[in-house]
Amino acid sequence: MGPQWDPGTTVALLAGAGGILTKNTTVFLAGVVGFAYAAYRYGTRPPDLDVSVERAIAERSPLPSSDVEIALTVRNEGDEPISDLRIVDGVPERLGVVSGSPRHCTSLRPGEEATFTYEVRARRGTHEFGRTGLVARNVSGSAERRTERNARAPGDAADAATTITCETRADDVPLPADTSSHPGQVTTDSGGEGVEFYATREYQSSDPMSRIDWKRYAKSRELTTVDFRETRAATVMVVVDARTPALVARRAGEPDAVELGEYAAERLAEAFVRRNDRVGLAIFGPDERYLAPAGGDEQVARVRAELESTAPPTDHLEGIFSERRRNRANEDRFDTLRKRMPDAAQVVFLSPMADDYAVDVAERFRAYGHAVTVVSPDVTGSGTVGGAIDRIERDERLTALRGSVRVVDWSPDEPIRTAVSAATARWSG
Numbered sequence: 001m002g003p004q005w006d007p008g009t010t011v012a013l014l015a016g017a018g019g020i021l022t023k024n025t026t027v028f029l030a031g032v033v034g035f036a037y038a039a040y041r042y043g044t045r046p047p048d049l050d051v052s053v054e055r056a057i058a059e060r061s062p063l064p065s066s067d068v069e070i071a072l073t074v075r076n077e078g079d080e081p082i083s084d085l086r087i088v089d090g091v092p093e094r095l096g097v098v099s100g101s102p103r104h105c106t107s108l109r110p111g112e113e114a115t116f117t118y119e120v121r122a123r124r125g126t127h128e129f130g131r132t133g134l135v136a137r138n139v140s141g142s143a144e145r146r147t148e149r150n151a152r153a154p155g156d157a158a159d160a161a162t163t164i165t166c167e168t169r170a171d172d173v174p175l176p177a178d179t180s181s182h183p184g185q186v187t188t189d190s191g192g193e194g195v196e197f198y199a200t201r202e203y204q205s206s207d208p209m210s211r212i213d214w215k216r217y218a219k220s221r222e223l224t225t226v227d228f229r230e231t232r233a234a235t236v237m238v239v240v241d242a243r244t245p246a247l248v249a250r251r252a253g254e255p256d257a258v259e260l261g262e263y264a265a266e267r268l269a270e271a272f273v274r275r276n277d278r279v280g281l282a283i284f285g286p287d288e289r290y291l292a293p294a295g296g297d298e299q300v301a302r303v304r305a306e307l308e309s310t311a312p313p314t315d316h317l318e319g320i321f322s323e324r325r326r327n328r329a330n331e332d333r334f335d336t337l338r339k340r341m342p343d344a345a346q347v348v349f350l351s352p353m354a355d356d357y358a359v360d361v362a363e364r365f366r367a368y369g370h371a372v373t374v375v376s377p378d379v380t381g382s383g384t385v386g387g388a389i390d391r392i393e394r395d396e397r398l399t400a401l402r403g404s405v406r407v408v409d410w411s412p413d414e415p416i417r418t419a420v421s422a423a424t425a426r427w428s429g
Contacts, residue, residue: 046143049136050078051085051108055129055151055161062122064166064263065254065412067098072132072151073115076108083107084137087116089151090130095120095164096253122166123255124263125308129162166263234277235293237341237370238265238303241351241358242285242310243330248354250379250412257352258285260377260412262307264350267416268375269303279303280345282337284361286329287311290340327357334361338368346371352379353397354390362405372405374398375419377412 051074058069072089076082089102100118108114131148138144153161240261249256255263265281272279273295280293281303289306291299341347347370351358366372380394381387398407406427410419 046145047082047136047138048078048080049082049134049145049147051075051082051134051136051149052077053087053132053134053149053151054154055089055132056154057161057164060163061165063412063415064122064124064260065250066122067119068122068164069117069119070102071115071117072102072104073113074106074108074134075113076110079110081107081109082136083139086135086137088133089118090132091120092127092129092164094123094125095127098253120164121253122164124166124259124266126163126165129164233275233295234272235280235342235345236272236277236348237280237282237293237345238268238272238348239282239284239337239350239365240265240307241349241361242283242287243357244285244326245355245358246285246352248352248379250381254379255412257354257377257379260379261350261352262310264375264377264410264416266304266307268348270300273297273300280341281306282341283310284333284337288333288336290337292340293342293345330357334364338365341370343369347373349374350377352377353394353401354379356397359397359401362401366404373408374401374405375408375410375416377410379412 054073054075056071056073058071059066062068070089070091072087074085074087076085085106085108087104087106091097091102098119098121100116102118104114104116106114129151132151134147134149136145151161240258242258242261246257246261269279269281276295278293278295279299281289281291283289283306287310289310291302291306294302347362347365349358349362349365349372351361351374353359353374353376362372362374376394376398378391378394380391398409401407406423408416408419408423410416
């Protein structure tokens with residue numbers, strides 16, 4: 001649709017031109033007045049708002065605490081200029097803006113476009129962008145038009161402009177060989193059914209024909225049976241340290257250690273179930289939760305639901321007896337958790353190791369006969385004296401633990417699998 005031409009403007013222009021040609025001042029002034037009136041009408045009416053919006057998300061599946069660039073492009077699809085266009089992007093509520101601004105002001109000629117960028121910090125979960133708000137004002141600022149647009153993605157890819165999913169697959173965490181009788185993918189030091197050769201033994205009448213070593217029989221006429229290394233499922237309890245000391249983050253706007261622990265718990269639960277293990281979940285803190293070990297996709301869904309419904313720590317006790325009361329509450333929680341856990345369960349303890357009590361928890365799990373793997377997100381700050389002290393103390397705690405339990409030192413800047421691979425190399429070395 002082309003620009004609408006006002007007949008009054010035409011008359012005013014003709015009158016002005018006629019006044020100049022005839023040198024008639026009265027006619028010329030009449031044209032000037034008419035033109036001024038037409039210009040006033042143009043300057044005071046609400047502008048057209050025919051604008052398209054495109055949102056480009058640099059990384060739609062980022063790691064927790066990583067920064068993601070958002071580029072928003074607006075284009076004037078109309079035939080009239082927009083002298084004052086204001087844009088507010090619909091940033092997801094749980095994503096903090098760490099660089100730039102989701103607000104922008106510009107002017108656009110017909111067919112012209114403008115692009116601005118900002119960065120958000122990723123957090124665990126799926127985050128959906130809202131509609132982009134647009135406000136267009138006329139030249140005088142006396143009238144405006146408001147609307148909202150759904151941003152499309154470059155190339156119109158479905159959902160590519162609306163969601164960020166902070167989710168990455170975790171590789172399997174190597175576990176000690178304590179197993180249950182369910183078939184799975186944890187190797188044992190016992191022979192039986194499997195695919196990896198373990199040993200040969202004297203044939204017994206109950207042995208299946210498929211396990212007879214026929215090559216040896218052809219050479220020596222002796223019947224022997226081949227045993228393979230068995231793989232069985234582990235029972236794993238994923239325990240998230242959700243006490244108040246774990247409510248720490250490296251920098252403002254980043255996920256704290258409890259959020260990182262919950263993120264890792266979900267990823268690890270998926271990994272354990274994929275290899276046919278039985279997995280349970282415990283939230284060790286004021287909002288204590290317990291989910292008994294089980295297998296299958298249904299268990300993964302239950303783990304995810306428990307994690308999404310957890311609340312931040314609330315045991316901010318004050319006063320002279322606060323530390324004693326907090327310690328007593330932690331002891332009660334530990335005793336309750338230990339009694340509910342299966343005796344043969346292996347423990348994956350997700351904790352930033354922000355205090356000595358976290359070390360005590362890991363060592364006590366080990367003392368009660370559980371094989372323990374500690375996965376510790378590093379949320380110590382940098383660049384300050386306090387951050388340096390926190391880092392030294394955490395390193396000392398992890399060093400003390402490595403003598404009795406397996407430790408995965410995980411930086412949120414890297415995938416879990418990278419930290420696990422480094423730890424596995426150390427364990428096997």
